[in-house]
Amino acid sequence: MIVNVTFNGEYNPADFPPFAVTTDLVILTVRPPSLEVLLVERAEEPFAGSWALPGGFVGPEQDLSDAAGATLTDKTGIELDTAHLEQLATFGSPARDPRMRVVSVAYLAMVANPPPAAAGRDAAAAEWQPVSSARATTLAFDHADVLEAGVERARAKLEYTTLATSFCAPEFTMAELRTVYETVWGIALDPPNFHRKVLGSAGFVEPTGRTATQAKGRPAKTYRAGPATTLTPPLAR
Amino acid sequence: MIVNVTFNGEYNPADFPPFAVTTDLVILTVRPPSLEVLLVERAEEPFAGSWALPGGFVGPEQDLSDAAGATLTDKTGIELDTAHLEQLATFGSPARDPRMRVVSVAYLAMVANPPPAAAGRDAAAAEWQPVSSARATTLAFDHADVLEAGVERARAKLEYTTLATSFCAPEFTMAELRTVYETVWGIALDPPNFHRKVLGSAGFVEPTGRTATQAKGRPAKTYRAGPATTLTPPLAR
DNA sequence: GAAATAGTGTCTTTGAGACAATATATG
């Protein structure tokens, strides 16, 4: 198939050869004791059989964030308004795709309790994998770099934003919220101090008035995400 | 001029029509009492006569950061190794360029004591303008959004990185470094506390052993940037 | 010496962290 594109005036094609633009997503979820990322097994070349981040081409009239959002809902089955989605960084090394110039705008998504992953049209399989496993795998393209950027962004943002709640169900206990931090950061936090810090951060969480029964021990009060988006002072790692 | 591009297999052109990829730069410098940004006056359509951020097309085999670096040295006359340059965000709304689909990867640069701006090939003029003035101007494309993102990134990064030194000459006084913060943040800082905080942050600055004569008052010791890149704990705004 | 700017000392307040103590559930 042949595509003819005519340029003139200031827009000389020598100045801007056709680029393909894609989005790739680092979709994270917390499944204690692991931070997990959604990977797909590529069905076609290049890197057929390799694990990769889910992604896709940006349509001619499609906004970048819409393309990312479509991939997110398609791959996870999660509605956009329950997930956090933000632009991460753009990867455009000339050599990153062996066949042609592809610039990829990476997005970071944080989701809670996703349904099991299902293979799509272009993927042989889709699977939630612990980030530690994904790091040990040879990912397609430069997706190892993208994954690192996404994980580091998520780790950093837990410090100074309320985004940890996007890894939680709509209603959660203080221990569940704390476990999000412990899982993403890979460290143990002091439960009493964490409890006080969260309640002392105005707008971080709101009490529901309900309690959640524990397998053992005193029932925990439940909370929902509050209106605040930033934590000042931050929650130290 | 006609460009023929052949696609097949997974790379169906219907999935990825030709995009142009550009870089746009938010190049900031501190000239007390103003934080200033380099703007160019567009010589050609669209937005001929409007002020815009400097930028350019990414070459077929050119890395994104190389394209940004080339624009930086071209427009400011500053060597890359003396400036800070980082990727900011990518802007790709289908409507952002009236003629065709252009995805712009924005970069943020911080420079010290730039020479006067000079018009280039594609610009009628180039000028350092206070950010407050630039905000009051109607900028070309979506450059108002890009500028906001750049300024906010710079303001935030002064808190938890040592990047304020990239706004300073190689050798600077504590008052000069403090003035960088005061100019970017638009607030006054307490000189004694600032002094202690900076010296207490290991690797932020290193003494040169020299002093700088003041117009009035006691000469100030001078410092150079140290090896540290992050400030923990941060310098509160 | 007066004025200006650089730099030090000290006190108060805030918040993080360690950890004891109390509360409320299950078996």
Add this chain to the structure above:
DNA sequence: CATATATTGTCTCAAAGACACTATTTC
């Protein structure tokens, strides 16, 4: 009641902020 988990209390320490004070220069 023993045990487990949630929640509150208390003490200590580090750092931020206010601001008095000292140091060193020019005029």
